[in-house]
Amino acid sequence: MRLTLCLRAGIRDCTVRNWNKVWACRGKFYDPPAKIPQSLLDRGVEVVDMTHEKPKLKEWMPPVPDDPRFVKAIPPQEQPDWKEEPAFVHKDDVRLFEGVKQACLIAKAQHFESFPPCVEQTIGAVETSDRDLLLQRAIMQSQVWNTDEDKLPKPPTDPRKPIWKWKRKYGITRLKSSLILLRNLLRMAHSHVADFPSLSNRKQISDLPFYSYIMYKDKPIVMQETLDLLLTSDQMLPLFGDEADIDASVMHKIPDMWPVFPTVDFLETNNYELSNDTGFRKDGLFTCPHTIVQVPRKTHWESQHYQAAQVMTCLQYTAALARNRFGEDVRILPEPICVQHVMVEQTRLFFTFFQEDVRILPEPICVQHVMVEQTRLFFTFFQLNTLDLGSDTGIKNLVWTGPVGQLFEKVQGQPWMPRPLKFDKLENFDPTAYENFLAVYLSGLSELQRPFQASDLS
Structure with a gap:
């Protein structure tokens, strides 16, 4: 059929623009008002316009009154934990973009990029028989020797082949592999x-x-989290820094993020409780926290973000421990206390008041944190010296972050390449990361302790 001018004009008129123009002019339908006969008006009959009348529906009630599927949500203002003053909420998915610097700002801490001296002296001091063989078997079990066939997420785009369409794989998830x-x-x-x-x-x-909170600049930061694993012992960890190091922290200047407030990444809520729950009773056996172990759920974070999350978890957990042990009003943990002495002799009483210059109670609290990623290990050590986070003066908390332990590397396969590079492979095995993990696990043992020297801390 020949395309004539009439056909071309018809095709041109069927465009979207022309259709919208016609619809704007002729798409509206004018409905004139209803005309009520005069005979009905004379009789007083009430005529109802159903186009403007909404039908009255009967409220439906579930057959079982207490069916949880149809329970109405309670408004936040009517819940028992509603507060007029909002609080910041810290969860495991909150990422501090400035990393350890931002976390130390909130924790009022002095940061050291190394292992504590009491832990560093244990690295490599204990030999493990068949260490490399056992580690390689552990890696293979977490990566290959497992019968799980879960649907894995789509891998990120490879810059070497940006137009390649990846097929969904089945295997061991990242979380299961880390566990x-x-x-x-x-x-x-x-x-x-x-x-x-x-x-x-x-x-x-x-x-x-565990549930905990801290007061930063007179505003609470609450935390509700579930620890993947908590290693406990029969005695508390020895101090990572001695009294001289605590006194020297007074001269340390906390960096700032002006004009940004350090809590910029936190969300606010009015439904919260200021409680201190460490997860176990005080009078139980082996209830002294030793090491917190967690597996990250976020895979796109950088190393500094993981370490910042470790610092915040240690701060919140040690704060709950300090309040449970020394009371809600505890502020400076290593402080001298007043001792009252009363001696009774028949009808006479002798009272003596004196102040000891020794630091007995409250005392600093130390805790370790290990984060196990699929191929890496992150180590953080925290010593709580003060909960007075409202000012930047006075003694500071102490934070140590060890180097990231790269146990092995997992190289993503290239399906467009020949067979040797087609599948994923594991390479660059380094058992040094396990030696650091073993030193953290053996920390605090009575068989390995020695007198601490102030010169060990640089």
């Missing part, structure tokens, strides 16, 4: 119980919920 690796590392570290009998006093608590 398997963590369980094997703990088993290897605990195998030294024959050489160090004090390891028999350790206990592992999984999925431990």
Whole structure:
């Protein structure tokens, strides 16, 4: 058929622009008002226009009154934990973009990029028989030797082949792989119980919920989190920094983020409770926290973001411990206390008041934190010296972050390449990361302790 001018004009008129123009002019329908007959008006009959009348529907009630599927949500203002003053909320998905610097600002802490001296002296001091073989088996079990066939997320675009359409893979998820690796590392570290009998006093608590809060600039930061694993002992960890280091922290100047407030990444809520729950009773066996172990759920974070989350978790957990041990009003933990002495002799009473210059109670609290990613290990050590976070003066808390332990590397396969590079491969095995993990696990043992020297801390 020949395309004539009439056909071309018809095709041109069927465009979207022309259709919208016609619809704007002729798409509206004018409905004139209803005409009521005069005979009905004379009789007084009421005529109702149904176009403007909404039908009255009967409220539906569930057959079972207490059916949880149809329970109406309680408004936030009517909930019992509603507060007029909002509070910041810290969760495991809150990312501090400035990393450890921002976390130390909130924690009022002095940061050291190394292991504490009491932990560093243990690195490599204990030998593990068949260490490399056991580690390689643990890695293979977490990466290959597992029957899970879960649907894995789509991998990120490879810059070497940006137009390649990736197919969804099935295998071991990142979270499951990290948990398997963590369980094997703990088993290897605990195998030294024959050489160090004090390891028999350790206990592992999984999925431990805890609630805590801190007061930063007179505004609360609440935290509700579930720890993947908490390693407990029969005694508290020794201090990472001694009294001289605590006194020297007074001269440390906390960096600032002006004009940005350090809590810029937190969300606010009016529904919260200021509670201190560490997850276990005070009078139980082996209830002294030793090491917090967590597996990250976020895979796109950088190393500094993981370490910042570790610092915040340690701060909140040690704050809850300090309030449970020393009371709600505790502020400066290493402080002198007044002792009252009363002597009774028949009918006479002798009163003596004096102040000791020794620091007995309250005392600093130390805790370790290990984060096990799929191929890496992150180590953080925290010593709580003060909860007075409203000012930048006075003594500071102490934070140590060790180097990231790269146990191995997982290289993503290139399906467009020949067979040797087609599938994923594991390479660059480095057992040094396990030596750091073993030193953290053995920290605080009575068989390895020695007198601490102030010159150890640089």
